[in-house]
Amino acid sequence: MEGQSGIRCGLDTEADSLHSYREKLCLVQFCCEDFLAVIDPLKIDHAVLSRFLEFLRPRVVWLHGADxxxxxILRTFGFLPEQILDTQLASRLVGHQRFGLxxxxxxxxxxxxxxxxxKADWGSRPLKEKMLSYAYDDVRYLLPLADRLCEKxxxxxxxxxxxxxxxFARQAVLNRRERAPEEVWRISGWGKLEREGLAYLRELWYWRDRESEILDRPSFRVMTNQSLLDLAMAAASGEEIRGAxxxxxxxxxxxxxxxxxASSLKREEWPLKRVGLAKPREDINQFAFESLRKRRDEQASRLGLEPTIVATRSALETLANDRSRADEVLMSWQHELLFGDGDP
Structure with a gap:
């Protein structure tokens, strides 16, 4: 079967993102036909781990929800296997509405x-028996599931x-860049604040980050983003903040x-509302957008797919204003569905 020449394998990973300040890879689950294993990157010898990574490099590697x-894997080891296939993407392309593993x-x-x-603490050792059972089950059915989805x-x-x-998904991960250090504090909802509120938000974000590091726990366990926004807004309005x-x-x-x-900063030291050289959002050509959305929705309905699989709203907005950017925002089959016959 295509995509399965040579040795194929399946992988899953577990991290401690719900329990530690700095997320780290804590476990790798591996399957290869009838063989199952869990690999402990926190304990295993680096030379052994390196040989395993070299084994993976040219193989067809199946994951579920691979992003x-x-x-x-990329952050930890600095590389990705050359061919990664995702059972979640496969399930969505054959029309499944419930596509969790x-x-x-x-x-x-x-x-x-x-x-x-x-939601277990995968950084703790020794791992409990029920955690190991859970870990094995995450890859136990992965290749048989891949076979069924490939047939469809x-x-x-x-x-x-x-x-x-x-x-496309693999390349998107390789191309992804970390946010600039001077902008990491701009959490979701920052745009609702005026510049003075942003000054408070910035200092509060760095306060929370320091507290998270001291406690070695995720930032949301110190204070939620919404609470940060609420405190920043209250401080900017002159309310006295004694604690939380x-x-x-x-x-x-x-x-x-x-x-x-934050309160001691001069007005010119307050953060700007616009990030870097970002331009104001363009007005969307609504006629072109609605025409594209109608075409997308018709194709999605005909194929039994979610409309966003054919094209995201962001892609439609870009194309409504500039169709020449199609190659930037669409895969070739999406382009064919929107602008060609779109079979099958």
Missing amino acids: FDMTL ANLIEDYFGVKLSKSSQ LHELGRWGWFEEWCR RGLRPVQCERLREAIRT
Whole structure:
């Protein structure tokens, strides 16, 4: 079968993002036909791990919901296997509405997987037996599931679409850049604040980051983004901030110091509302946009797909104003669906 020449394998990863300040790779689950293994990157000898990575490099590697795993592997090891195929993308391309791994395994094999260790601390050692069982199950059915989905992709004539989508997803991870250090504090919702509020938000974000590092826990466990925004807005309106729920006295004192730092800034030191050289959002050509959306939705309905698989709203907005940018925002099969006959 295409995409399965030579040795193929399946992978999954576990991290400690819910429990640590700096997320790290804690476990790699591996399957190769009838062989299952878990690999502990926190304990295993580096030379052994390097040989495993070299084994993966030319293989066809199956993942489910690959973006997170690819990002973690790339950040940890500085490379990605050359060919990565994603059962989640495959399931969406054949029309599944429920495409979580547990949903698909139940649908295809009648097996209900436990989710009890989904939010476990994978950085702790030794791992509990139920955690190891959960880890094995994440790859136990991965290749049989891939086989079933591949059959459907070929039946529907969408194998080429799938391969291109997987290449596109892998390249997107390779091209992704970390946010500039001077902009990391601009959390979702920052645009609602005026410049003075942004000055408070910036100092509060760095306060939270320092507290997270001290405690070695994720930032959201110190204070949520919404709470940061609320505090920034309250401080900018002149409200006195003495502390926040759940903080110890010493943390409250450091919080007040961050607020005092922000309040001492001069107006010209406040952050700008516009990020870097970002341009104001263009007005969308609504007639062209609606025409493209109608075409997209018709094609999606005909094929039994979610409309966003054919084209995202962002892509439609870009194309509505400048169709020459199609190659930037669409894969070749998406282009054919929007502007050609779009079969199958």
